[in-house]
Amino acid sequence: MRSVSVVGVGQLPVRKQATASLRELGVRAAQLALEDAGVDRVAVLFAGNMLSDELQGQKHVATLIASEAGLHGIEALQVRAATATGAAALRMAYLAVASGDVELALAVGFEKMSTAPPTSALAKAMDAELEVPTGATLISQNADLMRAYLERYDVAYESFVNFAINAHRNATMNPYARFQSEISAKEVLESRIVNAPIRLFDCSPICDGAAAVVLAPTDAATAFTDYPVRVLTGTVATDWLRVEDRPEPLAVEAARLSAQKAYAQTGLTPDDVDFFEVHDAFSIMACLLLEAAGFAEQGHGWRLAAEGEIFREGRLPIATLGGLKARGHPIGATALYQTCEIVQQLTGQAGTNQLAHAEIGMLQSVGGAAATVLTHLFAA
């Protein structure tokens, strides 16, 4: 396998209701990434979109975007891993270049969640026969996890508020973010209960957006950009699809296995990671991933939030440009936004949110209730 770098990025502002159509979102993000790389052609496009079948009545979106983005005739495939779909597109693009099969690959994610209420379509990430008929949703499954966590480790809900405060503070300086205002602990604590103990600010929002990246072999990267960022690895691991089948749901085994593979493949350890673009779709998931990826002992992830270690000036900054919670989580696009943000941090282009020390960045993306987890590591 050869070394791979990000050589072009493109992102559109995440909005509650984009005026652009689904295809316009995907095409525009793809074109922005191509322009950034200074190319008008790639060999392959991998499309990340979870919900268009149900919300827009549109399948076959990879070919749709390729043809409308001026890439007629190229290989174009849709990739899916439920709510980790964008990361799956990124991994396929990474493998296509790393294997030597192609010289340039495009991963583009786009999602228009606002077209119709997406909750039942999102729930299809779970077991349709055994979980969905009980009324379970991704929100209720995360609420179950949070309730179990608070009880098992005897932690107060208040210990989680910094996950939301940090994300919303970091989003204020990100022009692509869905939310642009800081929030206080009082606002978090007084926000409405969505599914106890989860409150509104524990959740990522329903939103629309698109983002894309172009990948090339590292030894050719400077032909496309002055600011290449290496993709050190991309890994995937899975768990039992049904949470109730897992012997230890709070251990988030797929995240642990995926992170361990990434560390083993790169020779890095959690101590080497300077910042973590975590899948903070819910506060509890951010906490569990901090533990599973090796940044805290099980039962102690909340401390990194409560003690401010997740802030930009802390030991392990997370959600440095707003995270899923405040930049937004337009599902198929999310991991591509995270990749764009990691590139910004590693190349000194994160503006006011620039971290003082950013050499290694980690991305984790979670499918469903952590049944599929992808980990990517990046270096300047």
Ligand code: COA
């Ligand atoms: N965080 C902060 N504020 C939020 C928010 C969120 N997640 N969701 C909505 N709001 C705010 C909005 O800003 C809105 O005010 P505005 O219109 O002035 O901007 C207000 O609350 C009402 O928004 P609305 O869209 O009507 O909220 P809702 O009740 O329909 O949805 C949730 C709230 C939490 C149910 C919805 O955001 C949700 O389902 N989130 C989870 C999505 C999910 O499961 N994703 C996959 C995870 S892997």
